[in-house]
Amino acid sequence: MKVECSSCKVQFNLPDERLPKGKKIAFPCPRCKGIIELDLSAPDESGSAGTDASQQDFLKGEALKKKILRSVKDLPPMPQTVIKAREIMADPNSDFKSLARIFETDQAIATKVLKLANSPYYGLGGRVSSIQHASVVLGQKTLGELITMGGTASLLSKSLEGYGLDAGALWKHSLAVAFGAKMLAELKQPALANDAFTAGLIHDAGKLILDKYIAERWQLIEAFMGEEGATFLDAEKSILELDHSEAAFEVCGAWNIPKALTIAIRYHHNPTKSHDNMLAYIIHVADAIAMMTGLGIGIDSTFYVMDEKALGFVGINEADINRIMAQIIESVKKISE
Incomplete structure (x- = not known):
């Protein structure tokens, strides 16, 4: 279903099968936070082939949670x-x-x-020819970002x-x-910039x-x-016994991610x-802010709730948000070219 926000006129494509049928729903626009209202109460005439999932004998409760946690080990390290x-x-x-040598066995x-x-994001015009060269011209901190991206992209x-x-x-x-x-982080606490990048990159690993x-x-x-005020995070917790931020905490442990980043991801x-x-x-x-850009958003983004204290705690205003949105869009475009 194509949905258009009446406030900012931005259109979003939401998979029909992911929308709660038989309900009138309202959720904030991922970009402008204006309210989008949908009437999905019309009956579905497409039939109901197959078994109703609500009637299936799914594993539930603590047994399901334990099974999910065991599956962390099946994730590629x-x-x-x-x-x-x-x-x-x-x-x-x-x-x-010494940094360059470890890549000799992982081409x-x-x-x-x-x-x-060599992407346009770093502006080096395709001149980087080796890992050692990259570490010299970009510095170790930036190279660290590149290594994390290279290791998690697939x-x-x-x-x-x-x-x-x-x-x-x-x-x-x-x-x-x-x-x-x-x-x-660079705006408010520069010492956290590299950790913020890494944590941001893997925050949804759960x-x-x-x-x-x-x-x-x-x-x-x-x-x-379909329940009023329900969030996708609430649904995960209610039905699976843990949400994706809790699952990410477990993944970070398996990946040997530093504790400071793991805690931030757990409570993001x-x-x-x-x-x-x-x-x-x-x-x-x-x-x-990333959801407001519309880049790579899923069905759960339409039910995202921002913590009321967050903007004040971080200390940014609407002008900062708009500028960061524009920079995010440009950065993702350049790194992907």
Whole structure:
């Protein structure tokens, strides 16, 4: 279904099968936050072939949660090249040569890193020819961003049926949040910029775990979303016993992500529960701004709720939001070319 916001006139394509049928719903526009109202109460004449998911004998409760958590081990691990690279960059006694050497045995990631380094985003005109060269002209911190992107691009580019995300959509949204988080950190707490980028890039990794369970139980999700005031996060928690931010926390543990980033990702939808963790607030606000751009958004974005305290805590205004939105769109475009 094509939906147009009456306020900003931006159009969004929402998968029909992901909308709660038989209900009148209202949700905030991902871009301008104006209210979009849809009347889906008309009867569906297409028939109801197949078994009603609400009647299926799905695993539930704690047993389901344990099964989901066990499935974390089935997710491809963070490439050892990325882990070793992060360790080397954290060592003040390391040098460019030691960083370059670890890529000699992982040409796949090395190729991705060089492709990203030569994208229009970095403005080097395709002149970067090696990892060592990249570390010299871009610096270790920027190279760290490139390595994280190179190591996660394939995994985050998969299609996620349950969330209504085509192949590449989650990756595009992840990039948008990463760039937005880095911009926010540079404005308010520059020391967090690199951590903000990494956390932003993998903040939705939990969706990789929950997706098949969401898809299997879509009719249950749909029925839950028909309730007034329900969010997609609420639906995940109610039906699967954990939401995707909790699942991401487990994924980060399996990937050996630093604790500070893991905590921020765990609370990126509920930053007030993070004990004033600035990184959690930054990811939360960056996520909301990224959704306003319309880049790589799924069905859950139409039910996104921003924490009322977040903008004040991070300390940005509407002008900052508009500027960051424009920069995110330009950054994602350039890094993807």
